[in-house]
Amino acid sequence: MGGKRPFSAVLVCLAVFLGGCGSVFAHDQLPSWNDGPVKTAIINFVTAVTDKDGADYVEPAERIATFDNDGTLWLEYPIYTQLLFAIDRVKTLAPHHPEWKTTQPFKAVLEGDMETVAASGMEGLMKIVMASHAGMTAEQFTEEASQWLATTKQIRFDRTFIELGYQPQLELLEYLRSNGFKTFIVSGGGIAFMRPVSEQMYGIPPEQVVGSSIEEEFVIQDGKYVIVRQPKIHFIDDKAGKPVGINRYIGRRPILAFGNSDGDIEMVEYTMAGEGRRLGLFVHHDDPEREYAYDRKSHVGRMDKALDRAGEEGWIIVSMKDDWKSVFPEQ
């Protein structure tokens, strides 16, 4: 009998190694999600597609989950983070561009006149983005973006942007991966702006980030082979562009898609239209106390049609207020 002890010790050790005790001592992998129909729906879905003997079983290779970024994984209100970055870059670069003092929309940016910036419309916005996002090498831009994201503080929460990913979503991403899912970002935001921090913030490597992009060129610069960013739009990964981006970058139809605005509708439609069991979700920003409340009339992350259609389509509306126990990670 005495010989059995070391053997069982090894078994426990093995169990710990294999499953982080997950299967031995069941525990809540989504502690920042309140119990209720939404959390139950998520867990039921994951349980169903990973149950080898069940009718809804999905091979691990096909467990593709896509997440929008702005408003779904990190905050986007009252101004998209990337636009703040662009504005800061314009201010930084201004000494090299004296003409900006008299040219719109740069003049307005430098004077902090956001109404005029907004009034410059898509054309003005594009000028700001191109002036701030092109002309440097890919590696220089990565450095600029990661520096800015790690040091600039969001004004209301007084925390850097890399500390403002939503805690329930970080848990959900990890929960999905621990169940064999491969997690992707599919965002209207710039691919090169998200990649430098996606691994650190979400455990999602750069090659699993899909986003909007500008043209790039391979050139020799100062005797080195580099990629230089060009002031021309290559691809807008928003609305009907999202399924296209998914097919282009991932090459498979997701089985789970998570968004928060009308710009995510096509991604969710595409996901839900595949064969077998699927899950489509939208974060509803209804929590002015802990974050913000905005939906149908917002100029940022507008959710209007998605709210109307969710019921009949079987899309799940996740209430930030009711379904999330906490919003941001503890400091």
Next chain:
Amino acid sequence: MGGKRPFSAVLVCLAVFLGGCGSVFAHDQLPSWNDGPVKTAIINFVTAVTDKDGADYVEPAERIATFDNDGTLWLEYPIYTQLLFAIDRVKTLAPHHPEWKTTQPFKAVLEGDMETVAASGMEGLMKIVMASHAGMTAEQFTEEASQWLATTKQIRFDRTFIELGYQPQLELLEYLRSNGFKTFIVSGGGIAFMRPVSEQMYGIPPEQVVGSSIEEEFVIQDGKYVIVRQPKIHFIDDKAGKPVGINRYIGRRPILAFGNSDGDIEMVEYTMAGEGRRLGLFVHHDDPEREYAYDRKSHVGRMDKALDRAGEEGWIIVSMKDDWKSVFPEQ
């Protein structure tokens, strides 16, 4: 003493589980590579970048390896596989296109007049590719391509194309992955043509395939949400397009790149120009007995400048004849 037996049995069992015995009983992971300077260079490189205490150590996340496909992972001679597929598709579709009987280059394709097809140049080739690769959903095309690749036999070797990946490369891909590398295809070939078989042939999932692509649109067709392939080039992943494709899809600079033609030079230049230790390789098709011999004057997979520059650049030329013990997998 008797109590020790089960314990050691478990230890062996654990070792087998953890490393497939790799670390316990060292064995040659590249059995189809002949011993010599090329094999040694590969092993030395992998050993160096995975040695935590060494000066050349590279974090697993940065161990990105990119492989060209045509002529590097599978055969491309005497005609690119995808062009054969396009020609077969044109023949299959011909009954629905009576006008092709009198329109070039389709007339020539249908009559098997390959000289006229070749003489139709890039414009003619594009017509053939668009007629055969566009107009269907992404999922339909995946089905067509995988069916064709799994059933059509290469004329000289009398084997289907999915059986004609190069055995030494299959071992190298697996060897790299077992050392923490993430392996990618970066090919001038169509991304949608390679993805249906990349996992099965090379252990490379669709989302790790970079290639040329045509435009796609997200639409509702017969009441279903689908991606439909459009007859318009989106991106050519060849020559200077390869580093651009790598940055666009992967977002990191590889540390190892493997090609076989002048179309791979920029990918290798880009790879080698990064900081730290790097490896750039080219397959040289010099084996008419077991495969084909072609290089400087070939219209398919031409390798001319790469041969000239390899010495001074430190690129490794892999002789199919001398460095590969076998070429194709055993049947």
